[in-house]
Amino acid sequence: MLYLQIEIPKSKYSNCFRNEFAIPVLMIVGQNEFGCSNFLRRKRKWPQIPYKGRWQQTFNEQQAMETLKKTAILDESDSNPKTHILSTLINSFRLYGCDTNPSAYSFVISNLAQRSLFSQLPTVLDHLENIEKFETPERMFTDLIRSYGEAGMFQDAIDIFFRIPKFRCIPSASSLNSLLLVLCKKRESLVLVYDVLMRSLEMKIRLEDSTFHLLVKALCRYGKMSSAIEILNLMEDHGCIPDSKMYSMILSSLCKHAGSVEVLHFLEEMLNAGFTPNGSEYVGVVTILVKEGRAKDAFDVLNRMKREGVKPDIVSYTSVLNGFFSVGDFQKGEQVFDEMLVMGLVPDPFTYSVYINGLCKQNNFEGALKMLVSMEEVGCRPDVVTYNVLITAFCKVGDVGKARELVGKMHLQGLQGNLHTYRILIDGLLSAGDVVAAFGVLVEMLNRGFVPRSSTFSSMVCGLCVCCLPHDALQVLEEMVKRSVAPEARAWEALLLSSSFSPSCTETLLDLEGLTAAN
């Protein structure tokens, strides 16, 4: 049915309806059983025609709702409305001679919640509970619980949930879920979940897959992994079946929040349940094994992937490669690298950085530089990390000349150094005793907005003092204080010693020390 609202002059038809507003009259157009003219002619006969009674009742209820909504809107602009919205609700429906209905209460409750007028809710709810006779739709409570949650009123959310039966409504998993979602929003309210679940079971609410799903999701988010697994195992008792998504969530979260033992154990459980992790979930497993120095086990997982029909990608190979190199098993690393190529995988800058780092660790600098050239030859552009790896290696062996050369090469390729580049280079130059060059790089670093570590700053101060440049040293110290980096004791000592000949320096120094102490 298509409805069209038009305004009819009040004087002519004001007896149609008991409405003090300008009355919008519903004209029915298109296909309907009344027709426009019938509608107006038969208006007085409606009460006598029983089969049209329902239509009229609906119509009156609509009119009452309109009045209620209009008044509510008027009240919204009024900062201090005179009447309680419950009175408006009752009056609007009384005006049209019809009974209040669930939609009216839904409107009033969501209206109050939207306007954060929670203090008015108890009156409305009491009336709904004690005076009304209709069965309240559960939807009203799920919405209200969500609103309480958004307002941080967790206890009210809990209270209304347990009060649902008093409103002639049988609570199901949907209102339980809405309450659980509220309680899972904050870590502190998680402790209330258990009690709510127990009481829900007493109320004979049937837990659904969705209930377990949201609980597992929340527990994973907070890293409460043993609880998440416990919930997963509880599902069967309630006639629910975990899906692959839940296993995936737990596996990925375990990689973040637990150790490799738990991860491997759960991986077995997941596979036994008939679910296969996807590529990135496997990467997580490989990565945690590598992080714990279990390169061999990581490699086993790689082979496990192949057996499960998941092709290991460049990321998992790079991780395993890194695993073998970081435990010093270079032979196995080389083997993995070759296997990766055989598998048709194309190394990317990550892979090359790891590989070059491995070569450097073996002191094979020639090989590392060759690798840099060959990656470029195959069209893989080295990135900042690739250069940082090489710069670190050359700084470590004291070849700062080569390190600076690499920085130059990097710049030529349009690559800017990052925070690490500067830290590595300055530390390297200072260890090599090239204080002046280090000072130059430090100035550039500060100009680019990077903040050196306290140790770098302090070494710089000491270095400048040794070179009899106390004024520059003092300047560096000032820059530190400006950036809230606390100087190490050796920096103060070096400066105090070297500035003992210059009273003005000492004065500035004491001021700075006071400033630092105040911080």
Next chain:
DNA sequence: ATAGGGTTAG
């Protein structure tokens, strides 16, 4: 289908 997941330093 996509991206992101994997690298240095400490």
